[in-house]
Amino acid sequence: MLRSTALGPSRAVWRKPLAGRRRWPTRPPAPKRLFLEALFDDLNAPEAMAALFTFITEANRELDAGGADHGALERARAAFRFMDAVLDLVPEQESDGELAAWVEERLAARKAARERRDFAAADAARAELTARGILIEDGPDGTRWRRG
Structure with a gap:
């Protein structure tokens, strides 16, 4: 199972200093190769997921054992x-x-402008968001945003 401390959004364990720990064993880039082979095998997503989780299990095992090979990491x-x-x-x-x-304030202003059919103001709000590196996606469930 994926550990949030190892590979979650913070990836805290991956950023810990490795001084004084044993070296990670040198391995060929098998996880990525197996992952790609599965995807190129008629988009075999279950096999790709299996390769990913095998990789995560091995990575967690190495982290728990105190691996310290910076290149391998x-x-x-x-x-x-x-x-x-x-x-x-x-x-x-x-x-x-x-x-x-x-962002939420700008999205609300954009939505209000669209409801008023003031598309110039709506486009200006979108341009403001884009200028700050915010990507917005309109969908049936509303507008979603993320950093670009």
């Missing part, structure tokens, strides 16, 4: 980021409260 981080970018499993980190409040 960086390769493991890169492999996980790659797999997560494909499957989008780890939720994005929450944004700071001030930014969230500002």
